Amino acid sequence: MTAQAEPDFDVIVIGAGIAGCVATYQLARQGRSVLLIERGETPGSKNLSGGVLYSRGIQQVFPDFLSEAPVERRITRNYINFLNADSSIAIDYRDARLADPVNAVTVLRAKLDAWLAEKCEEAGAIIMSGVRVDRVLTEDGATGKRVVGVRAGDDELRARVVVAADGVNSFIAKEAGFREKEPLHHLAVGVKSVVSLPRETIEERFNLTGDEGAAIAAVGDCTEGVGGGGFVYTNLDSLSVGIVVRLDDLTAKKKVVTDVFDHFLEHRFIAPYLEGGELLEYGCHLVAEGGLHMVGEIVMDGMVVVGDAAGLTLNTGLTVRGMDLAVGSAVAAAEAIGSALEQENTSKAALAGYREKLFASYVGKDMKTYAKAPSFLEVERMYKEYGELFANVLYGAFNLDTHPREHVRTVARKSLARSPLTIRQLVKDGIAGARAL
């Protein structure tokens, strides 16, 4: 290595989201020199999530996370909802065990990520905000192209390892040839409003006390039948309310995404939650929904890819995860980078420990467990017919219209006969669901 080529840093991390910040923090704590580059004016200013963070992983990184970090509410109520046009059927799962120990919290990323970045600085990392990395610098090495740094405008910065944590669009991973353009059924668009409401109003409306929180997830008419769902999450004194819809289905049905969002906001069973609220902010985000199939190459000579950029998101039907996987991937990457730096070898082979650690951790294991979930969740019937069928069965039971009652079993059979669903589909989806989830 020539004198000019001596790296400026051990590690350069691109993107101050959760994955980027956690990787930076872990490496800085190992005593490595780390530069974290963020294109937003300040860390967090480009970042947006639905808002539920399954927090156990990040608590391992920051033991005082729950008391120190700007978290909103601790989720103790999960409300899983088939939301039809005029009827709604839900599982209202509340459990004191979810509060102790805490399992999930709502977060607002502009606040959370700013805190994470502060932690990185405290640990000794250098943060450069307002700088967009245009591309990675590569050199021809013994085993092909090797990443040696980044270019931002006219500046070139060199490092022994580059961590691409630049989010779901990851231009860096794409440019390095890690990722192809994703097929549309692997992608969804999330649209979200943050709506302010007084704390007490939120607690009354959602039946909460103290810093308890609720997460509502809905499928069905609420997205006008487009594959995906809607959500309402409680923050301290605001709600995060939004939809996530699959791009293949949205475009095939020729729907306008903002019409679908308005339809959700104005749904007869959603609107009352928002009554009297004031819009604080409007945002959107691309969501990777391909699961394990989207995780391709994540290590090359001199570079690793973490978080959303690596395709690490998981929709299991009940839980929608991304931020916890970002944490897990960053922890795995930082460990592997640490050992590679120790050996003074940051080739692809030396960094391969990242992939091993990732797939030995909850991240890789859960991605494998739920590998069949994406195709199951593409089943059209999930978003219309099932919710209506359940509602018709219950209507038959509750609508005491002075006609003699029939056994629920009979009502169910007749409702099924009237519905476009067949027993065969029911059985097939039941088995597929059991296998996928």
Added chain:
Amino acid sequence: MKRLSVPERLTKNRFNLDEQESHIEVNQEIAKATGTGKAIVACCPAHVYTEEPDGTISVEYAACLECGTCLAVAAPGALKWHYPRGGFGVQFREG
């Protein structure tokens, strides 16, 4: 809650407008031939794209929320879309 138009919603956000440079460029011919034009009009949550009476797609890049959905649905060559230059574009305060 009163329904707000998309432009009304966007007034709640903070933007640092890059007056020098747009980060979005539509290839009108390819956009028209491939149907990308209509697709990006429909899928953009910020209504950055509008189909004009003559069939061309106009771009209000200042409104962009930088999600990348348009790029995901665009046919090859129909759209150039990158993040705005460092420090510019939407700056979320909630996120």
